[in-house]
Amino acid sequence: MTTSGVDAAPESPDVPPTDGPTTRLAAQVAQRIEADVVRRRWPVGDLLGSEQELRERYGVSRPVLREAVRLVEHHQVGRMRRGPNGGLLVCAPDALPATRALVVYLEYIGLSVDDLVQARRLLEPLAASLAAERITEAGIARLRHRLVDEVHRADEPGVYAQDELHVVLGELTGNPALHLFIDVLMRLTSRYVHSVGRVPRAEVAAGKVRSQTIHAELVDAVVAGDAGRAEATMTRHIDQVSAWLSTNRRPRRGAAGRRPARMVEVPGAKLAEVVTAQIHDEISRLGWPIGQVLGAEGDLLARYGISRPVLREAVRLLEYHSVARMRRGPGGGLVVTEPDPTASIDTMALYLDYRGVTPSHLRVVRDAIELGCLGAVLARRDDPEVASVLRAALARSGEPTAPGRTGADHFHTALVDLSGNPVLGLFLRILTELWNRHTAAKSRPPLGEADAVRTVETQHGGILDALLAGDDGVARHRLRRHLEALTAWYD
Ligand SMILES: [Zn+2]
Numbered sequence: 001m002t003t004s005g006v007d008a009a010p011e012s013p014d015v016p017p018t019d020g021p022t023t024r025l026a027a028q029v030a031q032r033i034e035a036d037v038v039r040r041r042w043p044v045g046d047l048l049g050s051e052q053e054l055r056e057r058y059g060v061s062r063p064v065l066r067e068a069v070r071l072v073e074h075h076q077v078g079r080m081r082r083g084p085n086g087g088l089l090v091c092a093p094d095a096l097p098a099t100r101a102l103v104v105y106l107e108y109i110g111l112s113v114d115d116l117v118q119a120r121r122l123l124e125p126l127a128a129s130l131a132a133e134r135i136t137e138a139g140i141a142r143l144r145h146r147l148v149d150e151v152h153r154a155d156e157p158g159v160y161a162q163d164e165l166h167v168v169l170g171e172l173t174g175n176p177a178l179h180l181f182i183d184v185l186m187r188l189t190s191r192y193v194h195s196v197g198r199v200p201r202a203e204v205a206a207g208k209v210r211s212q213t214i215h216a217e218l219v220d221a222v223v224a225g226d227a228g229r230a231e232a233t234m235t236r237h238i239d240q241v242s243a244w245l246s247t248n249r250r251p252r253r254g255a256a257g258r259r260p261a262r263m264v265e266v267p268g269a270k271l272a273e274v275v276t277a278q279i280h281d282e283i284s285r286l287g288w289p290i291g292q293v294l295g296a297e298g299d300l301l302a303r304y305g306i307s308r309p310v311l312r313e314a315v316r317l318l319e320y321h322s323v324a325r326m327r328r329g330p331g332g333g334l335v336v337t338e339p340d341p342t343a344s345i346d347t348m349a350l351y352l353d354y355r356g357v358t359p360s361h362l363r364v365v366r367d368a369i370e371l372g373c374l375g376a377v378l379a380r381r382d383d384p385e386v387a388s389v390l391r392a393a394l395a396r397s398g399e400p401t402a403p404g405r406t407g408a409d410h411f412h413t414a415l416v417d418l419s420g421n422p423v424l425g426l427f428l429r430i431l432t433e434l435w436n437r438h439t440a441a442k443s444r445p446p447l448g449e450a451d452a453v454r455t456v457e458t459q460h461g462g463i464l465d466a467l468l469a470g471d472d473g474v475a476r477h478r479l480r481r482h483l484e485a486l487t488a489w490y491d
């Protein structure tokens with residue numbers, strides 16, 4: 001053992017991830033490290049301890065700790081610094097790799113235009129109204145600058161500068177969850193628009209003029225602090241977008257003539273992330289052929305013109321987000337895998353915690369998503385699946401969803417899943433993951449007690465009764481009150 005506390009770790013990308021006891025233990029240690037960071041409110045740059053200190057603190061072997069550190073690094077919660085004064089440092093996380101992975105995952109599972117529009121309808125008018133309520137001089141300047149920029153860039157082919165206004169409005173709500181989700185929705189919309197194939201130039205130009213007109217009205221309402229008008233204008237705007245998207249349906253996945261969807265990159269992204277995005281896009285364009293070899297390491301180095309360390313970093317990101325995996329040996333290479341959003345959901349939940357999301361931020365977004373889904377489920381309450389799925393979820397309230405967690409999520413997840421919108425389902429999973437991590441970081445989980453579990457069960461039962469009786473108003477009222485109670489526990 002050197003005084004640095006960290007030995008030079010040999011590169012070991014050849015070892016495939018296993019699901020053995022080491023991995024499970026490492027995952028638990030990673031969660032404990034992350035819970036410590038959450039509890040300490042993200043002291044970016046602080047040293048959590050040397051490798052030796054961390055091994056002693058968590059009572060684990062070096063291989064387990066190293067695996068745990070890899071997970072913490074993937075979640076962008078910490079980074080291992082080598083050398084003297086080395087150890088695990090707290091990081092400022094970046095949501096971009098996880099955002100990209102979720103966007104591509106949603107495309108892979110076949111998110112429809114209707115799902116996308118429904119999600120935008122639930123979140124964007126809300127964002128417009130919240131932005132109007134808390135607009136500042138600086139916010140006004142940003143919005144007006146966006147309008148000018150849209151006009152300046154209107155003639156650039158392939159540029160949809162008008163998308164940015166939506167993301168800025170999300171940011172001006174001051175609600176990190178709304179901001180992140182609107183960013184995901186705009187990326188999905190933009191990728192969709194890029195892939196619809198040839199839209200006549202005149203139509204593209206007319207669409208941009210329509211957007212500019214309504215954006216100007218929207219900005220006026222927000223600047224004037226008129227929340228009602230901002231909300232109504234955004235709803236009208238989404239109706240326009242929806243009409244445009246339905247008349248320009250894109251061809252089937254993999255159909256001839258489909259142009260590659262391009263990911264809009266932020267300046268300053270690390271090279272490995274740019275390569276990750278290119279490989280992501282390549283897989284998307286190929287129609288996500290699970291098991292297909294994209295190329296051996298040497299082929300990929302040549303194709304992307306990068307060094308081996310950059311490729312390895314990119315491969316780690318792709319493996320972590322379940323996009324592709326490097327297979328060794330004869331016939332080896334980068335193999336397309338079945339996507340799994342779990343890792344990206346974890347990363348986003350942690351990112352939102354870092355951004356200082358509060359219980360009331362979460363509640364605003366959960367209200368919008370869950371009340372929106374409740375409407376969709378109420379409309380099909382005569383379908384026997386509705387009653388059976390929700391009753392089954394209710395019966396599982398006491399069952400844990402993960403070690404150390406109560407099963408209070410089952411009911412909400414079932415409700416959102418029944419609405420059939422995968423993007424809303426993913427957003428809810430991010431919010432509940434965040435909620436769970438936040439409460440797990442406390443010394444005494446508020447829902448760990450039998451009383452609390454029973455109260456939750458009773459409240460869920462009340463919502464279900466009203467829903468099945470077709471009493472829209474009461475079902476909504478009970479769901480809203482229940483989310484209010486959950487928020488109080490979160491604090
Ligand atoms: Zn717009």
Ligand SMILES: [Zn+2]
Nearest residue numbers: 408411412456
């Ligand atoms: Zn609940």
